[in-house]
Amino acid sequence: MENLLAKVAEILEVDEVKPEDVLDGFEEWDSLTVLSVIVMVDGDYRINLSAAEIRDCRTGQGLLDLVARKATK
Amino acid sequence: MNNQTAAKLWNLSDRHFLVSGASSGIGQAVALLFDSLGARLTLVDLNRAGLEETAARCVRNDHGLFEFDLRHVEEIETLVKNAVAGAGPLSGFVHCAGIQAVMPARVLTVAAWREIFAVNTESGLAVAKSFSSKRVRADNGGSIVFISSVMGLVGSPAATAYSMSKSALHGVARSLALEFAASRIRVNCIAPGFVKTPMFERGERLWDDAQRAAVEAQHPLGFGSPDDIANAAAFLCADTGRWITGTVMVVDGGYLAQ
Numbered sequence: 001m002e003n004l005l006a007k008v009a010e011i012l013e014v015d016e017v018k019p020e021d022v023l024d025g026f027e028e029w030d031s032l033t034v035l036s037v038i039v040m041v042d043g044d045y046r047i048n049l050s051a052a053e054i055r056d057c058r059t060g061q062g063l064l065d066l067v068a069r070k071a072t073k
Numbered sequence: 074m075n076n077q078t079a080a081k082l083w084n085l086s087d088r089h090f091l092v093s094g095a096s097s098g099i100g101q102a103v104a105l106l107f108d109s110l111g112a113r114l115t116l117v118d119l120n121r122a123g124l125e126e127t128a129a130r131c132v133r134n135d136h137g138l139f140e141f142d143l144r145h146v147e148e149i150e151t152l153v154k155n156a157v158a159g160a161g162p163l164s165g166f167v168h169c170a171g172i173q174a175v176m177p178a179r180v181l182t183v184a185a186w187r188e189i190f191a192v193n194t195e196s197g198l199a200v201a202k203s204f205s206s207k208r209v210r211a212d213n214g215g216s217i218v219f220i221s222s223v224m225g226l227v228g229s230p231a232a233t234a235y236s237m238s239k240s241a242l243h244g245v246a247r248s249l250a251l252e253f254a255a256s257r258i259r260v261n262c263i264a265p266g267f268v269k270t271p272m273f274e275r276g277e278r279l280w281d282d283a284q285r286a287a288v289e290a291q292h293p294l295g296f297g298s299p300d301d302i303a304n305a306a307a308f309l310c311a312d313t314g315r316w317i318t319g320t321v322m323v324v325d326g327g328y329l330a331q
Contacts (some may be wrong), residue, residue, distance in 0.1 A: 011179055014287075031284075035231050036180045038279060052279040 004067060005060050007044065011036045019061035037063075047071055086111030088211070089160045090310065091153070091200060093143060094170030096123020098270030099220055101130075102299035103167050103306050108132055108296050110307060115156040115163075117141050117206050118170065135160075143170050143196035144188060144262045153203040162211040164206065165310045168197035170220045171238075175279050177231040186234035193238035198245050204258050216310040219246055220302065221262040239264070243321050250319030259318035263305050266325030268297040292330025294326035301326075 009017040012028045023029050034054050041047050047070045057063040090107055094100030095116035101123070104116055108131040115137040118124050124138045137159045141152055156161060171193045176185060201217050203209045224232050225239030243262055250260040266272060267288060273296075277285065289296060305324045308314055323329055 008159045032177045032179070032230060035175060035279060036177045039176050048278065051284070052281045055281065 004041075004045075004064060007040055008037060008060070008063065011040065017060045019059065019064060021060045022058060023060065023063065024058070041067060045071065082313050083110055083269045083307065085164075085307075085311060087113070087206070088164035088215075089113045089115070089157075089162065091115040091117060091156055091163055091166045092098070093117045093166075093196065093200065094220075095127050095166050096120040097127075097251045098169070098272055099166075099268060099299045099302045100169030101127045102170055102303035103128055104136075106300070106303040106307050107167075107310070108136070110311070112164075113160050115139060115160060117143070117152065119143070144191045146191055146195045146199050149196060149199035150203060153200060153209060157209055163209055163215060164211045164213075165216040165218070166204070167306050167310065168200065168217075168242075170196065171220065171272070172235075173276055174235055175231045175276055176234060176314050178233060181234060186237070189234045190238050190241070193235070194241045197242060201245070201249055201260065204256070205252060209216035210256060210258060215259070216314060217246075217249070217253075217258065218306050218309050220306075221293065221321065223262045223266050223323065223328050224265050225262070226264055226321070226323070226329065239266075246321070247319045254318060259309070259314065261314070261317060261319070262321040263302060263307050263309070264321050264323045265302050266292050266297055268299060268302060270299055289329065292326040292328050293330065297324070297326050 005017040011033060012026050021065055034051050038049050041049050047067055053066055057066050085107055090112050092100055092104050092114060095104045096118035104114055104127050107114060116124050117139045121140040121141050128136055128138055136215055137156060139152060172189050174189050197219050218244040221239040221242040224236045225243055227234060246260045246262045253260060302324055305322055
């Protein structure tokens with residue numbers, strides 16, 4: 001999962017997304033970005049996320065935790 | 074019109090149809106309806122268990138089942154030859170197989186859009202192309218139906234590849250309709266709105282409650298069922314559709330009326 005936030009940063013076109021960053025604080029964080037993250041996680045990690053689950057992740061760490069939780073299921 | 078005439082119009086007895094994507098959703102509904110109208114069927118899908126489930130729900134027990142990956146477009150000619158060898162010349166084809174991919178441009182890849190195009194468009198064209206052969210098509214004409222989408226007529230964010238694949242089917246239908254008219258092969262598309270299928274349910278997770286409600290509100294008659302699309306396909310394939318070719322029939326619960 002270590003690359004996950006780097007991939008999110010790529011989608012957001014920012015240099016870095018840190019675990020403590022509030023996702024909603026990024027200017028580009030919108031519904032299309034959420035969709036893009038879903039597609040990326042599905043394609044790269046074979047994990048299905050919903051838009052609601054991602055919206056519930058307040059921070060980068062929240063997203064890491066969600067994906068890790070889903071990966072172990 | 075009396076009941077006997079109506080029944081005759083809808084009768085598909087002794088006609089052989091190939092249905093792609095027949096393991097679930099619209100393809101399964103088409104298979105079950107065509108079976109009930111007396112057709113012989115060749116059912117094609119990647120999912121063997123789903124095909125067997127469809128066949129088990131049919132009245133006839135002699136339908137051909139072909140587990141086949143439609144991404145292998147070059148092998149479709151052989152698939153059609155085998156179908157014809159097993160059940161005789163084809164009176165029609167309903168292309169229901171498809172990949173619905175919600176992909177914003179930021180994460181859209183060449184590989185992804187090629188895969189979508191291969192399954193949604195090229196495989197349908199490959200089967201339809203085979204109707205140019207006298208060895209494949211029935212002597213008394215036939216009907217080809219591509220299940221496209223309202224997304225082939227209007228745009229939607231994150232649906233670029235899907236829209237491209239469905240719009241292309243409209244072009245394929247118009248040109249093949251002209252080319253095949255002399256052989257009495259009719260070629261049309263059905264453009265459904267959002268229909269409750271397993272594919273729809275997989276895509277539904279991308280929405281939150283508000284988005285789902287907004288999409289449903291765009292359908293004045295609510296979301297469709299696979300049977301709504303199967304009914305239209307039967308209309309186009311039976312004698313009821315005998316003067317319809319080269320067109321797109323919109324079956325969308327009013328989605329495009331706004």
